[in-house]
Amino acid sequence: MKNSSDSTVIDVPPTAATSKKKAVVSTTPRQAGGGVKRGLSIFDFILRLGALGAALGAAAAMGTSDETLPFFTQFFQFEASYDDLPTFQFFLIAMGIVGGYLVLSLPFSIVCIVRPGAVGIRLLLLILDTVVLTLATSAAAAAAAIVYLAHDGNSSTNWLAICDQFGDFCQKVSGAVIGAFIAALLMMFLILLSAFGIRNSH
């Protein structure tokens, strides 16, 4: 008990904000906490790359989902595309924004690896991650609701399933939704990582 009450006086290393020159010199004493923080930052960077890949994959799958049936009448050709459903258009735009944000956030993540004490950048990333997570989740969930309807239809409202006719279209769109959910899941982990990173900084 004596020990733990003594240890409340801690020699806190200078943060990057207070004195930048000293921070470069005194890297050795804070190796213990810095190693954990640097590990968290590297993991953050890898997760960000994974989420970026998932988001771009989802956007690509949705953007190329276009099926034309091999039969047609004189006046009409049967075609299904993401263009036909506003929810899928929203999905494509949202995934584009998510992917763009993730690309732009990569340099900040690298700064966190190089300078583990930068709490301000972590906080900024956490706030923006939360906003973009909400966007990715809503796009994925809205598209999932429509994909479910396309697969199973609904007898009460007389909405018939279209996946019997447009099988390839449905498969591609379903894949896009799964990709979006994976991206959202990875971004949830990113937020938790950022929170631990901020908590570890004191």
Added chain:
Amino acid sequence: MKNSSDSTVIDVPPTAATSKKKAVVSTTPRQAGGGVKRGLSIFDFILRLGALGAALGAAAAMGTSDETLPFFTQFFQFEASYDDLPTFQFFLIAMGIVGGYLVLSLPFSIVCIVRPGAVGIRLLLLILDTVVLTLATSAAAAAAAIVYLAHDGNSSTNWLAICDQFGDFCQKVSGAVIGAFIAALLMMFLILLSAFGIRNSH
């Protein structure tokens, strides 16, 4: 410059985890930072109450959305209810979970007001808030996609709008979706508040 390098040796007050008895005694020296943190915690509590109200309102509006048309044939009665659409069932369940979580999180929020130094509880709330935010957002977005379809229909897939017949049903469901989005928005602010609270603790 001399001052800032001197101030790197900080007398950190004992946290709640190390010695509870001392924490009660030494509240006076940490009033300066404690006031800001306490204000954040009180705001957190108020936001939590608001989100709880929005979530319960959304659940109630969805749960009571039931419309029977005043005409019927010998064999069939025209009725619309949230039961008919799996997405709306998911919405009701998700809003129930969100509301239950928010009720359960209120005591923890009060603990944060009483003891502003409790970083562990803030971190726990942040993690759970993120998970529940994702749930609320996905429920709201999925229901919004279906409500949009019910309002406007879709000519490409031959899904007709049902709001012409079931106007009251559509209004109630739309209100529920708006309530869910308000709850999700308030929970986003909760996460940002928690992040600032954790950042302020050092």
